[in-house]
Amino acid sequence: MNILVTGATGLIGDKLCRFLYNKHQVCVLTRNVPKAQGQFKNRVTCTDTLDDVDFNNIDAVINLAGEPIADKRWTEQQKQQILDSRINITAQIVNKIAQAQTPPHTFISGSAVGYYGRQSNHVLIDERWENPNQEFSHSLCKQWEELALSAQSSNTRVCILRTGIVLSQHGGALGKMLLPFKLGLGGKLASGEQMMSWIHIDDMTHIILYLLKHHELSGVFNATAPNPVSNQDFTKALCHALNRPMLFPMPEKILRLLFGEMADLLIFGQAVVPKRLQRAGYRFRFSDINDAMTSLIVRDN
Numbered sequence: 001m002n003i004l005v006t007g008a009t010g011l012i013g014d015k016l017c018r019f020l021y022n023k024h025q026v027c028v029l030t031r032n033v034p035k036a037q038g039q040f041k042n043r044v045t046c047t048d049t050l051d052d053v054d055f056n057n058i059d060a061v062i063n064l065a066g067e068p069i070a071d072k073r074w075t076e077q078q079k080q081q082i083l084d085s086r087i088n089i090t091a092q093i094v095n096k097i098a099q100a101q102t103p104p105h106t107f108i109s110g111s112a113v114g115y116y117g118r119q120s121n122h123v124l125i126d127e128r129w130e131n132p133n134q135e136f137s138h139s140l141c142k143q144w145e146e147l148a149l150s151a152q153s154s155n156t157r158v159c160i161l162r163t164g165i166v167l168s169q170h171g172g173a174l175g176k177m178l179l180p181f182k183l184g185l186g187g188k189l190a191s192g193e194q195m196m197s198w199i200h201i202d203d204m205t206h207i208i209l210y211l212l213k214h215h216e217l218s219g220v221f222n223a224t225a226p227n228p229v230s231n232q233d234f235t236k237a238l239c240h241a242l243n244r245p246m247l248f249p250m251p252e253k254i255l256r257l258l259f260g261e262m263a264d265l266l267i268f269g270q271a272v273v274p275k276r277l278q279r280a281g282y283r284f285r286f287s288d289i290n291d292a293m294t295s296l297i298v299r300d301n
Contacts, residue, residue: 013064060108063089063090103155105155105157113163114138114140121195125222127219161211174238186235186239200296240290
């Protein structure tokens with residue numbers, strides 16, 4: 001297949017492209033062409049504009065681009081940047097698909113479990129959940145998803161991935177946590193009772209490959225492990241894998257002081273489960289948080 005990938009140099013995109021370019025022709029949309037060419041050792045075609053891409057010759061689009069949501073404090077300017085970075089590129093893709101005479105048969109676009117907003121720790125949330133909490137993360141994901149889904153037609157199927165916390169030793173949330181936890185400075189966040197919907201980077205990658213392969217699948221999918229855990233259990237699993245104590249909790253007041261509104265991502269959560277993927281026959285490589293942590297920490301050592 002000829003596959004276009006946006007966000008290819010990010011955490012998920014990097015690993016995904018290393019699978020794809022062994023069997024497919026991969027075109028990467030990137031703001032930094034030399035960097036991307038070096039990152040993938042010239043195994044992919046790189047461009048900095050969609051005007052160079054003939055969507056009549058593209059079989060599938062995988063849209064992972066977007067400003068990291070938790071890297072900076074949420075000022076109004078930063079929230080607009082987070083939104084624009086997703087909406088603008090998705091709108092361009094949707095327009096290109098609409099204009100093509102032989103459009104891509106598959107469009108896989110990112111989203112996040114933030115779509116559901118903060119939820120009760122005791123409720124399991126699947127794709128049919130209709131009571132999202134009205135907050136920034138929901139509004140962001142809702143606009144992003146609705147735009148991507150507008151590309152659905154008899155010629156193009158659209159798959160939306162509501163992704164949880166992606167666990168990888170090479171970056172993301174876990175990558176940021178490793179150093180302080182290795183130093184014995186780790187601990188639960190706020191109450192520790194908030195639920196965390198996580199997914200191992202290997203499963204995240206293989207879910208996308210699974211959706212590429214199974215043309216009968218479309219719509220919204222929760223890309224999370226089947227067993228969400230509390231922040232306290234998540235922290236225990238990481239400390240156990242590192243053989244370090246869990247000594248230094250981070251109170252809610254400190255999180256608010258450090259991160260402002262963005263602290264909501266750390267203080268509140270939701271227990272999201274991947275019911276549609278499981279019903280579609282996808283088998284998770286990592287369903288248990290302890291197994292997931294051990295696999296990543298062992299690789300890192």
